[in-house]
Amino acid sequence: MAVNSGTSGLHLVMQALNIGPGDEVITTPFSFVASANCILMVGAKPVFVDIDPVSLNMDPAKLEAAITPRTKAIIAVETFGNPMHMDTYAAIAAKNEIPMVEDCCEALGTVYKGRPAGHFGRVGVFGFYPNKQITTGEGGMIVTDDERLAEVCRSLRNQGRPLNAPTPLETKEGNTGGTPVGSWLKHERLGYNFRLPEINAALGVAQMRRLDEIIEKRQAVARMYIDRLGGNPHLVMPTVSPETLMSWFVFVVRLAPSYTADERDRVIRGLRRQDIGTADYFPCIHLQSFYQHHFGFRPGMFPIAETVSQRTLALPFFNDLTSREIDSVAQALEVMIGQENLTRT
Numbered sequence: 001m002a003v004n005s006g007t008s009g010l011h012l013v014m015q016a017l018n019i020g021p022g023d024e025v026i027t028t029p030f031s032f033v034a035s036a037n038c039i040l041m042v043g044a045k046p047v048f049v050d051i052d053p054v055s056l057n058m059d060p061a062k063l064e065a066a067i068t069p070r071t072k073a074i075i076a077v078e079t080f081g082n083p084m085h086m087d088t089y090a091a092i093a094a095k096n097e098i099p100m101v102e103d104c105c106e107a108l109g110t111v112y113k114g115r116p117a118g119h120f121g122r123v124g125v126f127g128f129y130p131n132k133q134i135t136t137g138e139g140g141m142i143v144t145d146d147e148r149l150a151e152v153c154r155s156l157r158n159q160g161r162p163l164n165a166p167t168p169l170e171t172k173e174g175n176t177g178g179t180p181v182g183s184w185l186k187h188e189r190l191g192y193n194f195r196l197p198e199i200n201a202a203l204g205v206a207q208m209r210r211l212d213e214i215i216e217k218r219q220a221v222a223r224m225y226i227d228r229l230g231g232n233p234h235l236v237m238p239t240v241s242p243e244t245l246m247s248w249f250v251f252v253v254r255l256a257p258s259y260t261a262d263e264r265d266r267v268i269r270g271l272r273r274q275d276i277g278t279a280d281y282f283p284c285i286h287l288q289s290f291y292q293h294h295f296g297f298r299p300g301m302f303p304i305a306e307t308v309s310q311r312t313l314a315l316p317f318f319n320d321l322t323s324r325e326i327d328s329v330a331q332a333l334e335v336m337i338g339q340e341n342l343t344r345t
Contacts (some may be wrong), residue, residue, distance in 0.1 A: 001153045002196035003203075006105040006127025006140035007159070009040035010075070012194060013123050013142060016152040019072050026066050027075040027103075028058045029286045030305040035077050035103050036285045044072070046295075048286055049303040054239045055084035059304075064092050076121065077103040077122055081133075081249035083112035086120040093121075101125070105140070108133045109215045109247030113228075117247075132208050133214055133247050134207035136200040160191025176261070211305045217319040218248040224323050224341050225251050225315065228330045234259070234337050235310075251317040252281055254308060255337070261310035263340045268313065270336040276329055281314035 019025060021043040029048040036046040046290065049066050052059045056079045063074070076089040086102065093100035102121030110117040118124035123146065128139040142153050153162050155194075165184050185227045196204075205216075212233050222238075230237050234253040240246050255264050264280065271278040283307050286297035299306060315329055 001142040001150060001157060002201060003140045003142060003157050003194045004196050004200075005138055005194075006103075006125055006129070007034040007038065009127075009140040009142045010034060010103065011041045011100070012153050012156045012192070013039050013125060013149075014042040014044070015156055016075075016123075016149050017073055017099055017101075020081070023069060023072040025075055026058075026063060026071060027071045028077050028079065028305070029284045029302045030056060030282055030309060031077045031079060031103070031285060032105075032282060032286060034105075035075055036291075039075070040156075045070075046285075047071070048297075048302055048305075051079075051287050051305045051308065052085070053304050053308060055082055055241075055298045056080065056308060057085050058089070060085050060088045060092065063089065064096075066094075067096050067098070071098055073099050073101055074317065075103050077108035078092060078117055079246055080238065080252055081107040081110050081117075082240065083110050083117055083120070083244060084109055084240070085110055089113075090120045093156060099123070101104075106132070106249040107247065108212055109188040111245040112241075113243045122146060123149060126203055128207075131250070133249060134204065134211060136196065136204035136207070138202050139196045139204060156188060156191045157194040158191060159193060160187040160189040162186060162188055212316040214319055215247045215288065217247065218317075221317060221319070221321045221326070222246070222248045224250055224321075224326045225253075225330075228326055229253065229333070232301070232334065233339075234341075247286040248317070250281065250314050252312050252314045255311040255313065257307070257311070259311055259340070264311050264313065267333070267336040270339070271329075271332055274332050276332055277316050279314045280344065281312050282309060284309045 007262050008244040023044040024047045025039045025044050025241050026047045026049055030051050039046040046065055046212055048063045049058045074093050090100050102124035104117040104124045107117035107129030126141040128136040144150050162337040227238055229235055234256050267277045291297050
C-alpha cells in the first residue's frame with residue numbers, strides 16, 4: 001500500500017491494529033522520532049527499550065522484560081538499515097501473541113539470513129524520503145500478507161472509503177459532467193489523505209528499476225570508508241553481521257567511548273567549516289524536549305542509547321562518492337580528532 005511518507009505508513013498501521021489510549025507499544029529510543037510519534041498519534045504510550053551497542057537495535061533481552069499486559073505491539077526499527085535481531089524480535093512477539101511492526105524505512109534492499117527487510121514483522125513500513133536508498137521525493141510503502149490489515153490500511157489512506165471505491169471520473173452512463181457515483185463519496189471509517197501521488201509513484205517505479213545498481217554503489221562506498229577508517233583506534237565502525245547483506249542507508253561512525261559529546265560536537269563543527277557535511281545521528285527520542293516535558297523522560301534512563309548518541313558522526317554518503325572524496329573526508333576527520341587529543345594533554 002503506497003502512502004505519502006513512512007511516517008504516514010506507521011501511523012496507519014497503528015490505527016489498523018486498533019491501538020489506542022491505554023495501550024503500550026515497545027520501541028527503541030535510538031531512531032528517527034517518527035518511530036515513536038506514530039504511537040502518540042493514536043493516543044498510546046511509547047515504552048522504550050535500551051539498545052544493543054553492537055547492532056544499535058533494541059537489546060532482545062530487555063525487550064522481553066518490557067512486555068506487560070498492556071503491550072499491544074512492538075515497533076522494531078532497523079537502525080541505519082541494520083536488520084540484526086529482527087528474527088529474535090519476531091519470535092518474542094509471536095511467543096507473547098502481539099504483532100511486530102517492522103520499521104524498515106532505512107533498510108530497503110537489505111537481506112538478513114536470506115530474508116529481505118520487510119519480511120520479519122506482521123507488517124513492514126518503508127520510507128522513500130530523498131536520503132533513502134531510493135526516493136519518490138516524499139513517500140512510503142506498507143507491506144503485509146495479512147489481507148484484513150491491508151484492506152483497513154487501504155481504506156484509511158483514502159479518506160476511509162471502501163476498498164473498491166471508484167475514482168471521481170467513473171461516472172454514471174451518459175453523464176459527462178464528471179459527477180462522482182458509487183462509493184466514491186461513501187466513507188466507512190475515519191480516514192486520511194495519505195495516498196502517494198501518481199507523479200511520485202512514477203519516480204519510485206523508475207528508481208526501483210535501478211535498485212540493484214544503487215545498492216551495489218552504496219556497498220562500494222561503505223567498503224571504501226571501512227578500508228580507509230577501519231584501523232583508526234579513535235573510531236568505532238558500523239558492525240554488520242556476516243548474515244547480513246546491507247543496502248547502506250547512511251554511514252555512521254562513533255568516536256571511541258573516551259570522547260565526550262562536546263568533543264564530538266567540536267569535530268562536527270570543524271568538518272563543517274571545511275564544507276564536509278557531518279551530523280550527529282540520531283539524538284535520542286526520549287531526550288527530545290517534547291518527550292521530556294510530557295512524559296518525564298530524563299538523561300540516564302537508557303544509558304547505552306545515550307552514550308552511543310553522544311558520539312555519532314554521520315559522514316557524507318551517496319551513491320557516487322569517490323575514493324578521493326572519501327580520503328579527503330577521512331583526512332579532515334583525523335585532523336579534527338587529533339586536535340581534540342592535543343587539548344587533552
